[in-house]
Amino acid sequence: SRSGNPTRDLLGDALADLEGGAGGVITATGMAAVTLSLALVRPGELIVAPHDCYGGTWRLLAAYARTGRAEVAFVDLSDRAALERELARDPRLVWIETPSNPLLRVTDIESVAARARVAGALVAVDNTFMTPLWQRPLALGADFVVHSTTKYVNGHSDLVAGAVVARDEALLQDLAWWANCLGVTGGAFDAWLALRGLRTLHVRLRQHEENAAALAAAITGHPAVARVHYPGLAAHPDHALAARQQQGFGAMLSFELAGGLPAVRRFLDGLRFFSLAESLGSVESLVAHPESMTHAAMTPEARAAAGITPGLLRLSVGIEATADLLEDVTAGLDRAAAA
Structure with a gap:
């Protein structure tokens, strides 16, 4: 009740x-x-x-x-x-x-x-x-x-x-x-x-984080990517704080595509293992476009102040086979690079 x-x-x-x-x-x-x-x-x-x-x-x-x-x-x-x-x-x-x-x-x-x-x-x-x-x-x-x-x-x-x-x-x-x-x-x-x-949270989080770390490392340096946001990367400005404050770096990451919104569309068109959805934290991998989805209610000025750009994508990395996720995201970035 x-x-x-x-x-x-x-x-x-x-x-x-x-x-x-x-x-x-x-x-x-x-x-x-x-x-x-x-x-x-x-x-x-x-x-x-x-x-x-x-x-x-x-x-x-x-x-x-x-x-x-x-x-x-x-x-x-x-x-x-x-x-x-x-x-x-x-x-x-x-x-x-x-x-x-x-x-x-x-x-x-x-x-x-x-x-x-x-x-x-x-x-x-x-x-x-x-x-x-x-x-x-x-x-x-x-x-x-x-x-x-x-x-x-x-x-x-x-x-x-x-x-x-x-x-x-x-x-x-x-x-x-x-x-x-x-x-x-x-x-x-x-x-x-x-x-x-x-009951399965500890097991799921272990695989979530392993996959996220692999993806963050793999997409860093890709010509389609302007910036990667993941505290587990040593280059992240808050990496030391995250290492001290947290017991893990998490399974959420975001990245900005150099080609802006056209590159976003190319990246999304053809994904096999990532579904376009606003939620996160589930066993399946999801991708969201914050500007038009999770943060669409913010004013354009507020989004700009927060650093949310048209080329930003957010990944909720699931527990699927790491190789499948790497292949999916890499293929999407290759498409984005051609935008």
Whole structure:
């Protein structure tokens, strides 16, 4: 039911155990988890959020600002001076998404959380890309962690759900009250499916990451590729931070095609193992065009500020045979080079 279900409670407890939290609240979608988090912010209070966050989160936060539900400042969290200016305004909530979607920028959770705590702010971390097996934000100072469990936690593209895991009991009770009040709690069968996914999460992540690392290395230097975004590459600007903060480099990567949108069309036309879709984190490999798909709700100015270009593609690397994925992507890049 909306107010309580034992299967849903099992999933919340399991995620809390993995994240090191006091408990978890299971929601009907990932965006419901984001919405639940924002219930802790009162009208007029400030939310500080990354300028390059997921398009759905950006859209919701922009709507909150536009309708007076909260003040919102979109900031490059790696810019210490810019962050300090906003922290001086006494925000209620600092939102972190790391690695970022879709450019895989890594935010120093421990550093940002420490400064936010001095300012009296709560710190939320969207841990969807990493899962608690690759990153544990609560141990780094976050107050609560948000997941779209639709993605890696479930891993099979057959449910839509989310979760919020709280650091302490008081915050957990606040979140649980709001979840029941708003009616955003998840269904029992969806919780059962996510519990099934958790049983193979460690095995899946190992293959996901192995494939992603192979692809990132293979496409680096290809004449069709202008830039590769993957923290596992030594040349990535946040590689050292990712190596320190994370227990793995993940299975999401993005790259920019030198030929822009025409090259994107050629790359996509003929793929065999990658499906064009907005989701991520499942056993099958997916490709998305952020400008027209996941981040289409952002204004052109916001996309430009975030660095989301017409030639950017995002890969969610699945667990298929590595050789098949390498062949598919390489053939696509060869087509793109001819654009």
